[in-house]
Structures are given as structure tokens and as C-alpha cells.
Amino acid sequence: MTKRVAVIGAGVVGLAAAWALERRGITCLVFEQGAPGGAQSGGESRIFRHAHNDPRQFELAVRSRQGWREWEAEFGLDLISPDGSMVIGEAAVARLGKYDGEPGVRIRELGPAQLREVLPILAPYDGPALIDDAAGAIHTRLTIASLITSVGLNLVPERIESVRPRPEGGVEVVSTFGDRVFDSVVVAAGAGTADLAATAGLKVPSQPQAHMRLTLPLAGGIKAPRLACLQDSSGFFGEAAAYGSPVQGNREYAVGLALSTPVDLAADADPLSGLADRTADYVAEAMPGLDRGGAVSFQRWVTELPWAADGLAIWQRGEAFFIAGHNLFKLAPALGSALADCVENGEVGRHFRPEDKLGEAVLEAR
Ligand SMILES: Cc1cc2nc3c(=O)[nH]c(=O)nc-3n(C[C@H](O)[C@H](O)[C@H](O)COP(=O)(O)OP(=O)(O)OC[C@H]3O[C@@H](n4cnc5c(N)ncnc54)[C@H](O)[C@@H]3O)c2cc1C
Structure with missing residues (x-):
């Protein structure tokens, strides 16, 4: 049976998650309250870098760099400049x-x-x-435009008010247009993630x-x-x-x-x-x-997140997954894939749980 999946937020992370889900044969609806890519993912240019304090994030950046090459091949565009x-x-x-x-x-x-x-x-x-x-400069607008095109008609212009996992299974998503139930929900709502997590009874400590x-x-x-x-x-x-x-x-x-x-x-x-x-x-x-x-x-x-400038994590309540953090643009291909893993496996993968504090570890701990 095909899963019914919702992604909330059409910034680079939500779009990357939708892209990864589609590639796995899982169609999803992407809910966005404003202009896709217009919030934290807005503006021109972001740095892609391998350098991170946490070796686990370095490995994530290496995987992400590979993901950027796959996007470049699929979209027929250079998305990271060769400037280093x-x-x-x-x-x-x-x-x-x-x-x-x-x-x-x-x-x-x-x-x-x-x-x-x-x-x-x-x-x-x-x-x-x-x-x-x-490393190099990410062409942010081209990236967002390419991902939007690939998500296409599944983009729904609605503001989501709450995300509530149900005891009997599934997740209730409430918007101003009414209630819907999905098998699984990814919340990548940037500044809106903590509020939506609160409606599911979770505290996401983003500042x-x-x-x-x-x-x-x-x-x-x-x-x-x-x-x-x-x-x-x-x-x-x-x-x-x-x-x-x-x-x-x-x-x-x-x-x-x-x-x-x-x-x-x-x-x-x-x-x-x-x-x-x-x-x-x-x-x-x-x-x-x-x-x-x-x-x-x-x-x-x-x-x-409080533990590091590059800190990121995915919180789970039932089949709802909430991602928060900063400097996520460079890691978007790998994060999209990690969120698609959450949907497929029903749990948050290694290193991404809040208690793993991804981004905190120092190199000496390697
Ligand atoms: C000036 C600047 C420089 C940066 N430099 C770098 C850099 O060099 N390298 C790097 O990797 N990162 C950098 N970052 C950070 C990076 O851009 C962000 O971490 C990333 O874009 C976050 O993407 P996102 O999809 O999680 O969030 P967003 O892009 O904020 O997307 C979330 C979306 O969810 C929508 N939404 C929120 N609430 C709701 C709701 N209730 N219902 C429906 N939709 C909702 C919002 O409208 C928004 O479109 C920079 C950020 C800024 C601002």
C-alpha cells in the first residue's frame, strides 16, 4: 500500500524531503503558507563547506556533496560554484x-x-x-526553482495549524481548510517547526x-x-x-x-x-x-539549537517527524534523504535524534 505522506514547509529542506520521497515512489503533498523558498531559504547564495566541528556532520556533508552532484545531473544545472x-x-x-x-x-x-x-x-x-x-557557493534560487518544478502540482498553498499523531495510527493535520489524516508527516517548517511540534506535545528548543x-x-x-x-x-x-x-x-x-x-x-x-x-x-x-x-x-x-551553531536534530512523535537546526542549506540533499528514511522506517535514524546532539562533538572526539 502506498503511504499517504504530508511535508509541511517548502523551504529547501521540505522540498529536498519531497524530492527524496518521490524518488522512492512515495508521493506526498507539500503544504506551504507563503512563497516556497521565501523564508530562511530565501536570497541568493549559501556556502557549501565540508568543514564542521562534528565529524558526523563532516560525513553528512560528504554525502550531501554527492547528493548535490545527483541534483545537478538530474536538473542539468551547476548548483555549486567551482570557487572553493x-x-x-x-x-x-x-x-x-x-x-x-x-x-x-x-x-x-x-x-x-x-x-x-x-x-x-x-x-x-x-x-x-x-x-x-x-566546496563553493550554492546557487540557491536555481536550487529552489528546480526542486519546486520537480515537486510540481503537489504543492498546496495552506498554513498548517496543528499536527497531531492519533492513538489509533496516522497523523491528523489541521489547516484553515479543514482536517486531513496522513500515514506519516514531515515538518520542515523552519521558524514554524517549534510551534507545530508543540501542537504534537513536543518541545523543540530552537532559538x-x-x-x-x-x-x-x-x-x-x-x-x-x-x-x-x-x-x-x-x-x-x-x-x-x-x-x-x-x-x-x-x-x-x-x-x-x-x-x-x-x-x-x-x-x-x-x-x-x-x-x-x-x-x-x-x-x-x-x-x-x-x-x-x-x-x-x-x-x-x-x-x-542550543548545543551548536551548526546543530540539527529530528524529533519524533508517532509517525510525525520534526526537523530543526541552522545552516541546513548545504546539507539539504542528505537531510531530504534522512527524512525519507524516517518515513520509510518509522523512526529517526542514527545521529539525528535530539539526544545525539548532532553538531556538538569536537574533532578531538573522533
Ligand atoms: C542570510 C543567511 C545566510 C545563511 N548562510 C548559510 C550558508 O552559508 N550555508 C548553509 O548551509 N546555510 C545557511 N543559512 C541557513 C539556511 O539557509 C537555512 O538553514 C535553510 O534555508 C533552512 O531551510 P528550511 O527548509 O529548514 O527552512 P525555511 O526555508 O524557513 O522553510 C520553512 C518553510 O515552512 C513554511 N512554514 C512555516 N510554518 C508553516 C505552517 N504552519 N504551515 C505551512 N508552512 C509553514 C515557511 O513559510 C517556510 O517557507 C543561511 C541563512 C540565512 C538567512
Whole structure:
């Protein structure tokens, strides 16, 4: 018997789950309250990187990279740019260096001259630097558009109010248009996941985090056949957690800061404007190759789990599965597959249960 499955949320994770289910012969309805791909998955460009603190997540990234190649082959598009991803700063270099020699990953040291070659917009820097050549910038809009096309008419524009597993089996899904019962439900609703989990009696401890980035054109005259993504934990340019990724065929570059502590909404009336100023200061220090006059800002609230910035997990109640975490775009193909496994097997797989705290482990634990 074919299972009746609902996916709630048409961000990259819900769409990836729907794609994986369809490939296994399981048709699903995808419920979305707004524009598909318009929430945390919105905007242009995300970094694909292998570097993670948790070796289990590194392995997930390797599997995901393979998944990106499968999507590229199916959609006939390049979804990850060949620019690579560079890390600077001792901690990040030590972390990425541990993965050198792992299958599918090529890590190289960069001297100052090579550094200028891979990221010509960066100010002079002569500290430790490594590049992961199989990483790069994800073409987010192409990815979302391709996944939407593949999910096609199964996309339902409805807001879901509650998800309740029934004692007699199946899961009741209530929307403003009425009630339906499915054999299995995947909730990948981003900022809406914790509220929907609460309707099923589950506590998902995701916290809102402010995320702001500036996208700037390259300064006149700079040609950049290659613009590597950047993770800067060096503090050399005044910030200990900055990142960058190319957009628009390397004509623009997006720069953002990752905050280490959640924003206190009660205490901080306008957390995003302070973040915008810090990002602009960082660009002024670190990126003389960008035209600051052309900066455009992009703001979103993201959802982080308390144990790590890259933390993620899947909660289960009956046949309903709820995924939460941050920095999920790069892992979307592997997460889609993990969620399809949940539906097929009726349980959350190894490493993904909340008690596994995926993202928390440090490399030394390997
Ligand atoms: C500026 C920025 C930079 C980032 N950089 C990176 C990066 O470099 N690399 C990386 O991997 N990740 C990055 N991330 C994080 C990544 O983009 C997100 O983790 C990912 O897009 C989350 O996808 P999602 O499908 O889980 O959530 P979303 O994209 O938020 O999708 C959830 C969907 O569910 C819908 N929904 C919610 N509630 C309901 C409801 N009740 N009924 C129906 N629909 C509902 C929403 O409308 C939304 O469309 C970044 C995020 C931002 C904002």
C-alpha cells in the first residue's frame, strides 16, 4: 500500500524531503503558507563547506556533496560554484586541516600570493589559510526553482495549524481548510517547526537568531574568475566569525557575521541595525575590493539549537517527524534523504535524534 505522506514547509529542506520521497515512489503533498523558498531559504547564495566541528556532520556533508552532484545531473544545472571555500584563522584552519585526505575532499594550504588568486577582493593577510576546493557557493534560487518544478502540482498553498499523531495510527493535520489524516508527516517548517511540534506535545528548543548580510558589487576594474567563499575566524579584521560568498556570476559578494549568542529580543530593540554596522565595518577593513556604495542588505531570523551553531536534530512523535537546526542549506540533499528514511522506517535514524546532539562533538572526539 502506498503511504499517504504530508511535508509541511517548502523551504529547501521540505522540498529536498519531497524530492527524496518521490524518488522512492512515495508521493506526498507539500503544504506551504507563503512563497516556497521565501523564508530562511530565501536570497541568493549559501556556502557549501565540508568543514564542521562534528565529524558526523563532516560525513553528512560528504554525502550531501554527492547528493548535490545527483541534483545537478538530474536538473542539468551547476548548483555549486567551482570557487572553493577558504578558511582563515588558526582554529578554523586546524579544524579543516584534520579532514585533509578524506575521500572526496581536497584541502590545500594557501600562501599570500595564492590567497590573492582565490579571493582578490580580500585585504592583505599573511596568517594561516586553507582552501577546500570541492566546496563553493550554492546557487540557491536555481536550487529552489528546480526542486519546486520537480515537486510540481503537489504543492498546496495552506498554513498548517496543528499536527497531531492519533492513538489509533496516522497523523491528523489541521489547516484553515479543514482536517486531513496522513500515514506519516514531515515538518520542515523552519521558524514554524517549534510551534507545530508543540501542537504534537513536543518541545523543540530552537532559538531565534538575527542574521544579516550585505551584498556588494566588486569595485570597478576588479576581474575575478575565482571568488572563494570565506570563513574568517581570525579576528584579524576585527570580527571572529565572518563569512562571505560570491553571487551573480562573481560580480557581487555577500558578507555576513555569525553571532555566537542568541539575540535577547527583550533587551535589544533593534538587533539587526547593530549587526549591519558591524558588517559594514568588517567590509571596510577586510574587503577593499568591494564597492561599499552599492551595498544591499538582506535580513532574516534563523533558528539555532542550543548545543551548536551548526546543530540539527529530528524529533519524533508517532509517525510525525520534526526537523530543526541552522545552516541546513548545504546539507539539504542528505537531510531530504534522512527524512525519507524516517518515513520509510518509522523512526529517526542514527545521529539525528535530539539526544545525539548532532553538531556538538569536537574533532578531538573522533
Ligand atoms: C542570510 C543567511 C545566510 C545563511 N548562510 C548559510 C550558508 O552559508 N550555508 C548553509 O548551509 N546555510 C545557511 N543559512 C541557513 C539556511 O539557509 C537555512 O538553514 C535553510 O534555508 C533552512 O531551510 P528550511 O527548509 O529548514 O527552512 P525555511 O526555508 O524557513 O522553510 C520553512 C518553510 O515552512 C513554511 N512554514 C512555516 N510554518 C508553516 C505552517 N504552519 N504551515 C505551512 N508552512 C509553514 C515557511 O513559510 C517556510 O517557507 C543561511 C541563512 C540565512 C538567512
